[in-house]
Amino acid sequence: MKQTATSSSIEDYVKVIYAYTEWQDKPITSSVLATRLGVANSSVSEMVRKLKDQGLVDHQPYSPIHLTPQGLALALAMVRRHRLLETYLVRELGYTWDEVHDEAEQLEHAVSEHFIERMSAKLGHPVRDPHGDPIPDAAGHITMPPSHRLDELDAGHTGRISRISDHDPELLRHLETLGIGLDTQLIVLGRPPFGAGCQIRLLDVQDSMHDAGPLTLGDEVAASLWLSSVGKHPDCTVQDVTGGSLMSEHYAEN
Amino acid sequence: MKQTATSSSIEDYVKVIYAYTEWQDKPITSSVLATRLGVANSSVSEMVRKLKDQGLVDHQPYSPIHLTPQGLALALAMVRRHRLLETYLVRELGYTWDEVHDEAEQLEHAVSEHFIERMSAKLGHPVRDPHGDPIPDAAGHITMPPSHRLDELDAGHTGRISRISDHDPELLRHLETLGIGLDTQLIVLGRPPFGAGCQIRLLDVQDSMHDAGPLTLGDEVAASLWLSSVGKHPDCTVQDVTGGSLMSEHYAEN
DNA sequence: CCTATTATTTCGGTATACCTAAATAATCAA
DNA sequence: TTGATTATTTAGGTATACCGAAATAATAGG
Secondary structure (H helix, E strand, O other), X not given: OOOOOOOHHHXXXXXXHHXXXXXXXXXXXXXXXXXXXXXXXXXXXXXXXXHHHOOOEEOOOXXXXXEOHHHHHHHHHHHHHHHHXXXXXXXXXXXXXXXXXXXXXXXXXXXXXXXXXXXXXXXOOOOEOOOOOEOOOOOOOOOOOOOEEXXXXXOXXXXXXXXXXXXXXXXXXXXXXXXXXXXXXXXXXXXXXXXXXXXXXXXXXXXXXXXXXXXXXXXXXXXXXXXXXXXXXXXXXXXXXXXXXXXXXXXXXX | XXXXXXXXXXHHHHHHHHHHHHXXXXXEOHHHHHHHHOOXXXXXXXXXXXXXXXXXXXXXXXXXEEEOHHHHHHHHHHHHHHHHHHHHHHHHHOOOOOOHHHHHHHHOOOOOHHHHHHHHHHOOXXXXXXXXXXXXXXXXXXXXXXOEEHHHOOOOEXXXXXXXXXXXXXXXXXXXXXXXXXXXXXXXXXXXXXXXXXXXXXXXXXXXXXXXXXXXXXHHHXXXXXXXXXXXXXXXXXXXXXXXXXXXXXXXXX
């Protein structure tokens, strides 16, 4: 357990390890880490040894990798930086939400703690970024209701989109053309497995009485959307999961 | 003349070479460059070879170093980045002007062209930074009246501060306590050499009739201040350069 | 003009963060 | 349970950007 000389590479490793376990619990393996970082497996082996030396991860050879409390703290700090930066770029510099990821990726290693806190203050200390992802506070605590991934919800569930994966700008633009965005309300008509596409019904956010009709989303899209305020809709019964004929006169605001 | 793979080190070298010639004309030597970058002479020799390979500098062994047009373009781009960032940090994130330098130093290597132009637009395309230094436009052109360094002006000259060296945060704070800042108007009472201190008389910016009295500045301070709109003041005659008794009833706005 | 000093470059070496290819451990399937 | 396949690590090598020490060029003084 040596010093805390966190290079930008080390920050990336820790961030990716954390990201893997943020919405699911099995720990990351060496090869998955390599793929996500875009480096060779051998580079990961070396680097993980270094992370272990610095007390940022627990790792036995040939086993998956876990963050230590210290590593988790660093990861949360990086996540905070990234998400605050994304929020700032969108709100203050007019970035579109599909442009922010790469810029934030660079900046998160370069900005000072002072910069981060100034930004947070100017934004009114937001708790979620433009994709709906939670922003930890300076102490690393997250205050946000839990979300459920769309492709893990059964038919008949309703909710509003609280989080959209930001890893594919293409996808973000696609969703925009479909009229799907943060806080869009929807009802799940189909259910997993989604190999053949997931049917959802959109509720127009502006006018909750208006039913935008069924829409088929590929499983890749379904795996990129998260819902909060999830529940079986009181006024809605799913008649036919595959056909998509759904009766509902009245959609209450959630 | 290889590719244009400009690392952040290369950017720093080019920036420092440019900075040395920005307000004076003799070219920089290897050892001065080493000192300013805080690296060993041997590191400079190696790196300058690389800069030459990339067509950024002209250099014969054992001679001073000159930027090529290509190197100058890169330097101006970096200067633009740095000064826009400083301006932005002060105007949008409430930084004090003695805090901005180090932050900008990091950020200038990390931000995208898109970020720079968004910032410039949001700031209304400023032509000078909080220290009064000129900000080149996107094409590398500078549009700003020339300045004169205080320790190079004779007694009896007037002008307003248009530029303050940003290399010593300590100094910036010191000037602040003296009430000296950008656009402060002043009359030079003493003259170089400044070994014994430079006498100046401040004109209060708020009330141009008010004479703040003589003030003695060390030569280090005098070498950090630049004046624009310089001229012999019409209503002012310097009676006694060393004693500091100066008669003047009426100071016109410049 | 030639020596002494100073400036600059060259020559091994170091650390970080990668790579490919070879070796080894773990897992799955017959 | 073993043999094949897959996952992971080790070994040897590259590029960048540093360093100190030794060698060499330039300059300044007698």
